[in-house]
Amino acid sequence: MRNKVVIIGGGAAGPKTAAKLRRENPNIKIELYTQEEIISYSACGLPYFIGNVIKDVNNLIVRTPEDFRKQNIEIYTKSRCLNVNTEKQTLLIEDLSSGNKYEVGYDILVLATGAIPVIPDIKNTELKNIFTLRTVQDSINIKNKIKESSRAVLLGGGYISVEMLEALVNNNMKVTLIEKNPYILKMFDEDFSQMITDYIINRNPGQITIMTNENVTEFKGNDKGEVTQVITESGKVIDTDIVILGTGVRPNTDFLKDSGIEFGINNSIHVSQTMQTSKFNIYAAGDCTDNFNLVTNRYFWSPMGSTANKEGRCAAINIAGGHCYFDGVMNSTTTKFFNYTISMIGISYKDAIKYGFQPEYATVTKRDKAGYMPNPGMVTLKLIADRNTHFILGIQGIGEGNVNQRINAVIPAILGKTKLKTFMNLDLPYSPEHSPAIDPVLNAAQIICNKINN
Amino acid sequence: MRNKVVIIGGGAAGPKTAAKLRRENPNIKIELYTQEEIISYSACGLPYFIGNVIKDVNNLIVRTPEDFRKQNIEIYTKSRCLNVNTEKQTLLIEDLSSGNKYEVGYDILVLATGAIPVIPDIKNTELKNIFTLRTVQDSINIKNKIKESSRAVLLGGGYISVEMLEALVNNNMKVTLIEKNPYILKMFDEDFSQMITDYIINRNPGQITIMTNENVTEFKGNDKGEVTQVITESGKVIDTDIVILGTGVRPNTDFLKDSGIEFGINNSIHVSQTMQTSKFNIYAAGDCTDNFNLVTNRYFWSPMGSTANKEGRCAAINIAGGHCYFDGVMNSTTTKFFNYTISMIGISYKDAIKYGFQPEYATVTKRDKAGYMPNPGMVTLKLIADRNTHFILGIQGIGEGNVNQRINAVIPAILGKTKLKTFMNLDLPYSPEHSPAIDPVLNAAQIICNKINN
Known part of the structure; x- marks a missing residue:
């Protein structure tokens, strides 16, 4: 029936x-x-x-x-x-x-x-102006409060927090992002997280503070029940008008x-x-x-x-009686912080070790056009492959250039279990406006091949 | 030895x-x-x-x-x-x-x-200011002549001619492109060639003329031996200061x-x-x-x-004694005409028929960002697959948006013989700035699947 x-x-x-x-x-x-x-x-x-x-x-x-x-x-x-x-x-x-x-x-x-949303186990999360962001009503509530605010605290350093950083900067707010882990965007390897952090800080000097390794233990409020301070385990006290919980779902x-x-x-x-x-x-x-x-x-x-x-x-x-199969995913994620793309597919180097692979990697920073063309964007890619199988395990990409043009070429190659030696000669279309003669992602594959063979 | x-x-x-x-x-x-x-x-x-x-x-x-x-x-x-x-x-x-x-x-x-370069069988190709473009010296010669010229004829409608159109427009020249086939960029299907032609003409109204189905039979020169006219089989006479032969290599x-x-x-x-x-x-x-x-x-x-x-x-x-294999190519090509990307991978619909495939296709025109994001670029994609094997045979892409982000996702899928039903659920990373929730290229794959199953 x-x-x-x-x-x-x-x-x-x-x-x-x-x-x-x-x-x-x-x-x-x-x-x-x-x-x-x-x-x-x-x-x-x-x-x-x-x-x-x-x-x-x-x-x-x-x-x-x-x-x-x-x-x-x-x-x-x-x-x-x-x-x-x-x-x-x-x-x-x-x-x-x-x-x-x-x-x-x-x-x-x-x-x-x-x-x-996961509400973290912190004292006084019920104070006013402590928000989660999941529904349209949440966003309306946050936006209304922002209009009369100048300082915000973002709890958690995931993708949502990076997107909210941009949103809050657009509203001329001073923002403090607090992350309990040693670095933000923890699905990335630490080197990439650090580069992203540097970019965020340098783009908006004085406006954004990123605190890592900090556990928030308590929110404090005024007599109207509105949050006014965020207290960390190490004793830091951050004054704020609004708190947004990006502490997972x-x-x-x-x-x-x-x-x-x-x-x-x-x-x-x-x-x-x-x-x-x-x-x-x-x-x-x-x-x-x-x-x-x-x-x-x-x-x-x-x-x-x-x-x-x-x-x-x-x-x-x-x-409806048809036949459709959803095979799975690769944990593909991407966002932008202003003009800076942040993307991650598959697993990181550190996770590859955790899962028992024998990973090798190559990191390249290249222009996204031929070297002689004006106004190139830079892309930094970290390609990760397994020494045993020569299969690609993941890629991390950041930069103001066309990162996802490269990222997207890796995804079906992971799916199809294309070996690195084949992937590195992939016929990605070339013209000076669109890429170097050897695309950066193929260049990264060549470097891993060299490493594996030596 | x-x-x-x-x-x-x-x-x-x-x-x-x-x-x-x-x-x-x-x-x-x-x-x-x-x-x-x-x-x-x-x-x-x-x-x-x-x-x-x-x-x-x-x-x-x-x-x-x-x-x-x-x-x-x-x-x-x-x-x-x-x-x-x-x-x-x-x-x-x-x-x-x-x-x-x-x-x-x-x-x-x-x-x-x-x-x-192939020098076509046309009368008086030895006249001055008839150039081919293959070497650095060719480009210097052309550039020197352009400085004192206002009109150019491009013979042949391939990629080089599209790139030279932009170069000549940048030099404020009036350009006539003459193609013997019914449409330019003949590796594309005719619908795509027509859209590209329309874009080129509309971007530079009055400055660029594209003539198709025209055979050039003769060049005419002045008493200094310099080319001054291009004569076609149908009787057209085009005055010009310079001719560039883009008639193949x-x-x-x-x-x-x-x-x-x-x-x-x-x-x-x-x-x-x-x-x-x-x-x-x-x-x-x-x-x-x-x-x-x-x-x-x-x-x-x-x-x-x-x-x-x-x-x-x-x-x-x-x-050097190592082992490297170059498996082959997919005839991948791309270029840009000002801000307009033109790309082609694999084979066209018409060529798929010629090669004995049973092709099906889907053409989509979509934004390259989520629908609600400002300043999207448009991309038009034509994905071609085989009804028998469900393998992808090729993709054509044009537009001012990020065409090659989509194109590149197809290339390893062709290589890996990924079936359409698998490809359409590919985990391309999504964020509102980078694509719609369902990427246009996956959307095209869904449409072909629907066509094949009905």
């Missing part, structure tokens, strides 16, 4: 599943429940709204509930799923406006509840803990390549699921907006 | 072979003979010197004879090879300054004589016709994956060799500066 498909979650994967399923099957009944008021928006765009790059937050919305209703997809906003009964094939839904609870039956269920799956649905790493929902959970008629997609890592060949958790879209599409095709 | 290596040719492949071989073996004797005065320069950069993008032509020179001599590599300029005696292992060299001829012995010979191999060395297509030198010719101690690299096409699995001829560098490096490694 595939008469009624119920989707839980309104971020990226849920709406994508709904829209694709409707295209595949004009008649199937589709209902989508989300605890938020707004559905189908790009959470990745929120820092750019805060940074005034995007003026109207509505531009981040891909489809409105009205758009969906026109396609005969029923949308229930402010409707939270409290639990799933897989025997009865029912959900318990709470209407957050009225507080009413009611049961909803399904033939096929799609879990797309995304991820939620976790799968939004607590409501499933008694459902019998199999969990993967970090309480994510374990899914097969068809996006099915351990229950054949329950699918899951997006940030709430686990992911197969095509480099390490292990399951891990890698919540990404692009993956959510692909997984939602894949789930929809299979629900 | 590998005591003495003689290299013929001083463009890209020859000097690359010499330099890499010296790094691999500090003691081996290396001599390089070239008929030109200047060696080791980027011919691909010549249009940018003519267009005043590069002020000093010396910037195009990678290494001078003096640089080589410091590495104990003997360079003989203005020294043309007249023939090769593979039995005696000798060359006949003509000193172009004195006219003297002398024999040179070799243990290992490297043929890297490149390509030379051919392998520079006439001197080898009695050598017994096996020729490939178009009188190119047939080489193995080790860059060896049919004589085990004679290698060849660069534009004078044939190439294995990794898409059609046939030998063809694809003279490219990037390939020349890779082949020269490969030959050097093998000569």
Whole structure:
């Protein structure tokens, strides 16, 4: 029976599943429940709204509930799923406006509840003006507070914090980023993290402070209950008007803990390549699921907006009776700090050792055009390969030049297990405006080959 | 015996072979003979010197004879090879300054004589101010003439002509491009050629005329023997001060016709994956060799500066006793017309049919950033795949956006025979500044999948 498909979650994967399923099957009944008021928006765009790059937050919305209703997809906003009964094939839904609870039956269920912020174990996180950034409402709240603020603290040194650094600089704020690890962006090797840190600091001298190896132990507030100070274990006291917690996210799956649905790493929902959970008629997609890592060949958790879209599409095709397989991911990430691209694919050198590979690497810093062309951008690439198999394990790339033109050439090579010796002669198109005669990424491959053979 | 290596040719492949071989073996004797005065320069950069993008032509020179001599590599300029005696292992060299001829012995010979322009069968090609563009001296001659000219005719509609269009526009000239085929850039499908033509014309209205389906039959000159008119078969008369012949090139191999060395297509030198010719101690690299096409699995001829560098490096490694294989190419090409990228990998839709594939394609025009980000560049991609195997056969890309970031993701996927269904879920890194959540190239793959499955 595939008469009624119920989707839980309104971020990226849920709406994508709904829209694709409707295209595949004009008649199937589709209902989508989300605890938020707004559905189908790009959470990745929120820092750019805060940074005034995007003026109207509505531009981040891909489809409105009205758009969906026109396609005969029923949308229930402010409707939270409290639990799933897989025997009865029912959900318990709470209407957050009225507080009413009611049961909803399904033939096929799609879990797309995304991820939620991790609130760190720090004293007084309940103070006013301490924010997380996950929803459109979060971004509106932060933006309103920024208007009357001049100092901010960012907790955590991940991608979101780098994007928020730019947003806060755009608002002329002084920012302190506090990271408990020895360096920020810890998926990178330390050398690359250091270069990124140097770039950030040097671009905005005096405006941005990056503190590493610092544990925040307490927030202090004024008599209105507003945060005013951040206190670290080493005794530092940072005055601030606003705190943004970029201290990670976790799968939004607590409501499933008694459902019998199999969990993967970090309480994510374990899914097969068809996006099915351990229950054949329950699918899951997006940030709430686990992911197969095509480099390490292990399951891990890698919540990404692009993956959510692909997984939602894949789930929809299979629900409609088609055949789609989502093989896995490579933990591919990228962002920009102003004009400076920061990208990472696969695993770092340090993680390659951790996973038992015998990694070798090459780092090159090159122009992204022929040496004689004016206005080149610089790119610095660190390519990592395994000495045993000669397979590529990952690449890190930074710079003001066209980094991702190089990065993207590596991704299918990792997938296809292309050996370094073959990769280094790859026929990337050349013209003086687009690359040196030997592209920097091929140059890096040549250097590793030389190292491995000697 | 590998005591003495003689290299013929001083463009890209020859000097690359010499330099890499010296790094691999500090003691081996290396001599390089070239008929030109200047060696080791980027011919691909010549249009940018003519267009005043590069002020000093010396910037195009990678290494001078003096640089080589410091590495104990003997360079003989203005020294043309007249023939090769593979039995005696000798060359006949003509000193172009004195006219003297002398024999040179070799243990290992490297043929890297490149390509030379095809002079079309048109009346009066010997008139003054009719140029080809292949050497540094050609570019100096053209640039000198341009200074006193206002009108130019470009014959032939290949990449060089597109690059020369920009160079001539930079010199405020009125340009007429004449192509005998129904459309320019004939490696592209006609729809893409038409879009490129429209872009070129619209960017410079009134300054550039593109005539297709026109055969030039005659040049006419004044009493000083200078070209003044171009006459076409259909009766058109175009007044001009200068003509540049972009009517193709051919392998520079006439001197080898009695050598017994096996020729490939178009009188190119047939080489193995080790860059060896049919004589085990004679290698060849660069534009004078044939190439294995990794898409059609046939030998063809694809003279490219990037390939020349890779082949020269490969030959050097093998000569030095190492093991390097150059598997082949995909006819990858790219250039820019001002800010507009033009790229092509693999084969076109029309060629796919010609080669017996059952091609399907998808054309997408998309922003190169998330929809809500300001200042996106547009990219138009045409992805081509085979209905039988689901392998990708080629991609054409144009636009002011970051075309090659997408193009480069396809190349290793062609090499690795990645099926479309796998490719469409490739984990290309996503951030709003770098791409839509589903990259345009993956979107194109999804569309072909839909077409093939329906």
